[in-house]
Amino acid sequence: MKEQLALLPGYLVAHLQLTLVALTLGVGxxxxxxxxLSRSRRLEAPVLAVASIIQTIPSLALLAFMVPALAALGLKSIGFAPAIVGLFLYSVLPILRNTVAGLAAVDPALREAARGVGMTPGEQLRRVELPLAMPVIVAGIRTSAVWTVGTATLSTPVGAPSLGNYIFSGLQTRNYTAVLVGCIAAAALALLLDTLVRALEAGIRRRSRALVGTSLAALGALGVIAAGSFVASAAAARSEGDRISIGAKTFTEQYILSRILAGAIARETGLPTEAVDSLGSTVAFDALRNGQIDGYVEYTGTLWTTIMKRSEIPGDRAALLREVDDYLRAEHGIVVAAALGFENTYTIAVRRADATRLALRTVGDLAPHLGAMSLGGDYEIFQRPEWRSLQRAYGLAPREQRSMDPSLMYEAIRARQVDAITAFSTDGRLVSYDLQALDDDRHAIPPYDAIVLVSARTAREHGDVVTALRGLAGSIDADRMRRMNAAVDEQGDTPATVAERFLRERLP
Structure with missing residues (x-):
């Protein structure tokens, strides 16, 4: 708990920054x-329809879409920018709808009276309509504020720090203390903003200048805190010079490896480093390609199928690695600094008791039984080329496919909610949950060697970083990676602790 609370100020202020900026843009x-729209009723329905359509887009999908959209415009595509744009779009509907509704509810007799005393349209708006509609408008802002706080927790996969860092990493590493801290902090922030905006609404309704002034002062103070932290962070970044950013996807192994890479760089070069956690798979690659992170660990199979769009599989792992290396260097200038020495591939796993009962050793053995089974997978596997390759090679047709967070798959099979899962070969829970990984005897899935990628910019400007990372080549085998994963998932160690232990042994 102490470690989680130490992270709270940074994550909370980052979350506040996202919320206030998006909300300010939404109101603006x-x-x-x-x-x-209140002056042009013909446009009201179509504009509100567009805002409603945006609101129906799943928030995580909207935020993720901002990454390639901003990259296409030549803008920074991970971190603060895509999160702000997505949250801003998500904040619009309640404020817009309440503004239209509040102005429409103004008594026509009052408008007529205003015109009768000679008010111009602008004066009528400022002195009659807006004061009367303001309580309804502020109620819309109140709704939007709560929504924005909640949605901002989903900014983590696009590289924007927030209280979502607690939730995403906590779920993956089974650190439910972190999840609890993130949820409580997000709820507290939502309640605080809701209380302040509600007080503002009440002050407007009662025409209480004191209540309105106090509410605005409190909201202004939050804005000052957010702005001050932003300026301080920017100043610190400038004073430190180059900071090497290492990305990590959304599972335990990546959290550990990102810290191993960052630690090796810091020890060998003295450069400041940071881990950018819980990035989406394609988000991480796009960020590397665009120079917004300096390096991360990727898997050759992911690059082969998702980035290179290849379906045929070379005869051996070394040949595939060479082709991946050549492609990345030629197409994007990305350098493969090291192959870490282990492969973390997709595998189908069943409970060991079921494997014994049904004599299951290979995926081919499972295929005849799968029609009566429920198969769980992470939220991307059933849309990946690897799954289509497995279906072609083995004729897999489960009775039910259930997509879920990777951290929940193992709990689901242990609790008999599913009969089989698409597991990861280096996951320590295969052993601790007594699961049997089935052999891919027809080689439907390509090799998944863990390799360290370095961006073209970093390779060009920081040759010492590449040299430091090359020192990790061959340093981790599958058994060691499995033990390190288990130390986090089963024994409660933090990824940073596990990484530091590894580095002390490797680089004393």
């Missing part, structure tokens, strides 16, 4: 647009 667009 929605209120003027709502006023314009």
């Amino acid at each position: 667009l929605s209120v003027p647009l709502g006023i314009a």
Whole structure:
């Protein structure tokens, strides 16, 4: 708990920054647009329809879409920018709708009276309509504020630090203390903003200048805290010079490896480093390609199928690695600094008791039984080329396919919620949960060697970083990686602790 609380100020302020910036942009667009729509009823329905459609897009999908969209415009495509754009779009509907509704509810007799005393349209808006509609408008802001706080927890996979870091990493590493801290902090922030905006709404309704002033002062203080932290972080980054950013995807092994890479670089070069956790798979590669992170660990099979779009599989792991290396260097200038020495491939796993009862040793042995079984997989496997390759090679047709967070697959099979899962070969829970990984005897899945990638910019400007990472070549075999994963997932160690232990042994 102490370690989690030490991270809280940074994550909380980052979350506050995302929320306030997105909410400010949402108010800045929605209120003027709502006023314009109240003057042009023909546009009201289509504009509200567009805002409603945006609201129906799953928030994680909307945030993830911002990454390639901003990259296509030549803008920074991970971190603060895509999160802000996505959250801003998500904040619009309640404010816009309430602005339109609040202005429409103004008594026509009052408008007529305003015109009768000679008010111009602008004066009528400022002195009559907006004051009367303001409580409804502020109620929309209140709803938007709570929504934005909740949605901001999903900014983590696009590289924006937030309280979602607690939740994503905590679920993957089974650190439920971290999940609890993240959830409580997000709920507290939502309640705080809701209380302040509600007080503002009440002050407007009661025409209490004191209550309005106090509410605005408190909201302003939060803004000052967020802005001050942003300026301080920017100043610190400038004073430190280059900071080497190492990405990590959303599972335990990646959290450990990112810290091993960062630690090796810091020890060998003295450069400051940071881990950028819980990135989506394609988000991590795009960030590396665009120079927004400096390195991360990828798997040759993922590059082969998802990035290179290849379906045929070379005869051996070394040949595939050579082709991946040549492709990355030629197409993107990305350097393969090291192959770490282990392969973490997809595998189908069943409970060992079921494997014994049904005489299951290979995926081919499982195929005749799978029609009566439920198969669990992470949330991307059933859309990946590897799954289609398995289906072609073995004719796999499970009775039910269930997509879920990778951390929950193992719990699901242990609790008999599913009969088989698409597991990862270096996951320590294969052993601790007494699962049998089945052999891919027809080689439907390509090799998945863990390799260290370095961006073209970093390789060009920091040759010492590449040299430091090359020192990790062949340093981790599958059994060691499995033990390190188990130390986090089963024994409660943090990824940083496991990485530091490895580095002390490797680089004393």
